[in-house]
Amino acid sequence: RKEVEQDPGPFNVPEGATVAFNCTYSNSASQSFFWYRQDCRKEPKLLMSVYSSGNEDGRFTAQLNRASQYISLLIRDSKLSDSATYLCVVTGTGGTSYGKLTFGQGTILTVHP
């Protein structure tokens, strides 16, 4: 089983749509959780951190359910510029895993006019 699993998509949605991505992780002791965005042939960029209480940044809402080991990202009012690959990322717990980022395979989103 992969450490971080995502539905690879692709998700094709019209502008203005709401789209949700899901992610599960296998290590129950994982410490920190993030969503990164990666544009084609570019480096990943941090989109937002994910907290158990849930957090929102404009049109983006992230949720973490530690009991289910499940992370979600909701994008409202999709824009063409949201088209990218969204990476679910988890950090290690300590020891040799200290500070290491483990990436999911990514979910491809294409927003069309």
Place this chain on the structure above:
Amino acid sequence: GAVVSQHPSWVICKSGTSVKIECRSLDFQATTMFWYRQFPKQSLMLMATSNEGSKATYEQGVEKDKFLINHASLTLSTLTVTSAHPEDSSFYICSARPPRPGLAGVPSYNEQFFGPGTRLTVL
């Protein structure tokens, strides 16, 4: 914000040659840098953790004699792909952990800034 650069941004080389990729933290000192590799349509895979002044820690399955890492200063780590072959063609990305706010020299636990990547093509 913290800036990480990589050089070169792309390189094409013949099979059997060695290629060196540089990763620099431009406005902060990084005691730890990470090297990733990304094949087409796949996610980033951590290759190794580069620690300033000490040996790199390699992930399982990554050949340390093929991928030489040197972290000679607090702002520079290099990855050398020795005797490159076509299967080494990939997108190589480094990242660096900035210091924790107010604690120079103590790396942030989970924040990493990524370089723009180096696309290596081995013919």
